[in-house]
Amino acid sequence: MVYLIKDVISHLESIAPSAYQESYDNARLIVGSPEAQVTGIICSLDVTEVVVEEAKTKGCNLIVAHHPIIFKGLKSLTGKNYVERTVIKAIKDDIAIYAVHTNLDAVHQGVNQKIAQKIGLSDTKILAPKKGLLTKLTTFIPRDNSEEVLQVLYQAGAGIIGNYSHCSFQTEGEGTFLPMENATPHIGSKGKEERVAEKRVELMFPAHLQSKVLQALKSAHPYEEVAYYLHPLDNDHQEVGSGMIGQLPEAIPGMDFLQHLKKSMGLQVLKHTAVLDKKISKVALCGGAGIFLLGQAIQSGADVFITADVKYHEFFDADQQILLADIGHYESEIYTKELLKDLLSQKFSNIATYLTNVVTNPISYL
Incomplete structure (x- = not known):
């Protein structure tokens, strides 16, 4: 069966409606025609020139990414930075780019649920449901x-x-x-x-x-x-919002949990506040930059809050009420590409769908 790019978009937006993206976001078809026939799909966290080249090599004309390559408006396309070069290359190679970002963060079966599954949480719920x-x-x-x-x-x-x-x-x-x-x-x-x-x-x-x-x-x-x-x-929409909270199979000491977190998420390093003298059972989390949810995590009775991009002074805000762990932005969301591949392969079994082999993390560790 022949599928068009708009069919892929329709499926993804039935799971993560674009109406749920934040006002600052740009989750949409960014490059390409929705009427083009899909020859193959690359799933990626980010889009770079190397990812576009990978798509071309594998015969894929659609990249489905979590992060939008264009976040703010472009006033020129001269190739002066990686964003412009990537867009120019995608257009030249006739490769479409679609981003599903904060709308995939917001739904229960989205980014945070994938993290919860990696950690082994059950009874998961949205940490901060949205109103309106x-x-x-x-x-x-x-x-x-x-x-x-x-x-x-x-x-x-x-x-x-x-x-x-x-x-x-x-x-x-x-x-x-x-x-x-x-x-x-x-x-x-x-x-x-x-x-x-x-x-x-x-x-x-x-x-x-x-x-x-x-x-x-x-x-x-x-x-x-x-x-x-x-x-x-004005009711809370219990299936849509920010962050997630769930339960470990059994309570474990804080240091044991941090070791489990490091192993299950494939981390080289993580930053955290002082380990408290209590076991970890209830876990709150938010992929990407989620420190704005620290208050809700504490109020929910969570023993630990896992997120990324925490600033120095924000670690103080844990105030010995909760264990705060910063695992890195890329590291917290990298498994989103697996989520995307699963969602697409289940629906479009006759379309070749790949995980990118490109490590797009701009941060290196010594």
């Missing part, structure tokens, strides 16, 4: 049509709460209406008031699916004019 991402739909459906309409709404992505689907609240009542001169009523006659047994149905959906959900409602609802209203919700 959910909407409630209330509509009124003839009783005899309610199940049919509900199934269409569920298929459009409505009615999911955590690990449960097909979630709705329904009450029965009576709807009244009088079709006027220009109406073409499904039930009743012009100029005659009708009374119909109806169900009031309420269900939640991710706000970015609003157009899809409303289109599904209107396509399945039998009435010419569909009565509904929408309520933005």
Whole structure:
């Protein structure tokens, strides 16, 4: 079967919607045409000239990366830095670049879940769920049509709460209406008031699916004019947010945990605060620069917080309340390329999908 780049994008955005990226981010198709046929995919943390050359050598015309090669706007393409040289090379070699960044950080099955799996955590949850991402739909459906309409709404992505689907609240009542001169009523006659047994149905959906959900409602609802209203919700979206928290199989001493962390994540070195006189059981983490979550990690009762890019004075903020470990930005997110390969191989089994062999870490250790 032939797949286009837009098919790959659609699949990834069904898992990590672009609506979940941070406002400063640039997660998107950065180079290339969405209509191009995919010949092969390279999965990488970063994109550099060497990664583009690797893609060319392996016959791949799509690089799926975590970090966007273009983060801020480019005002010229003269090759004066590695970003411009990489983009120029990708265009010349007809290789597309797609980035899935903070939106993949934000979802439960994303970057932080991959780290949690490497460490061996269970019962994982989002550390800091986001608000303002959910909407409630209330509509009124003839009783005899309610199940049919509900199934269409569920298929459009409505009615999911955590690990449960097909979630709705329904009450029965009576709807009244009088079709006027220009109406073409499904039930009743012009100029005659009708009374119909109806169900009031309420269900939640991710706000970015609003157009899809409303289109599904209107396509399945039998009435010419569909009565509904929408309520933005301030609820936490438990499956979307920053960081993650989970449990070790058993509590272990702090130094033993740091050794386990070093081995499981393949670290050459890690930085950490003083080891506290208590065992490690509850683990909070955030791939990349996540020190902004230190307060939530402490409040959650975690024994350790693992992240990267911690500044000198920020280590003091642990204040002997939690063990703080900085494992490095590249090191914390390098297994994201494995996550991407798994997500793509499961969906597109007939497309050659590779992990990059290029070490893009700009930091070396002596």
